[in-house]
Amino acid sequence: MVAGQRLICSAEQLCEGGAGVRFTIDGVAGPLPAFVVRFDGQPRAFVNQCAHVPITLDWLEGVFFDGEGHYLICATHGATYDPVSGICVAGPCRGARLRPVPVVERDGAIWLAPTEG
Incomplete structure (x- = not known):
């Protein structure tokens, strides 16, 4: 493990x-929910x-x-996001984006990468 990194899951889970x-992840006001998927x-x-x-x-x-595994989608309102950039490409928030979370894949695992600050 590299200092500042936290294990999320095994790479084979994705x-x-x-x-x-x-x-x-740690947010300003407490924990924030996050997710990781595999795309490209x-x-x-x-x-x-x-x-x-x-x-x-x-x-x-x-x-x-x-259903095709091409876009991320909000199950509640149908907002559709590009899985690389997180930009909303269709739905009620077109042009807005998901907030990215830095991760790395190393030694058969997915790790939360340390943030600079």
């Missing part, structure tokens, strides 16, 4: 365009809050992708 893994072969992580209304995207735990 399948391309499949179920994600929930975790929490890379782990992609975001704060688990829709840019339209700050509610979690997945109403079934770990289900973040649309």
Whole structure:
């Protein structure tokens, strides 16, 4: 383990365009929900809050992708996000974005990367 990094899950838990893994990060006012998925072969992580209304995207735990595994989707309002950039490409918050969370894949695991500050 590298100093400042925290284990999220094993790399094998993330399948391309499949179920994600929930975790929490430290926020200013306390813990924030977050998630990680695999897309284009890379782990992609975001704060688990829709840019339209700050509610979690997945109403079934770990289900973040649309049926084709191409876009992240808010189960409540249908806001649709690009899984690389987090930008909303369709729905009520078009142009807004999910807040990215820095992660790294190393030694068969996904780690929360330390933030600069």
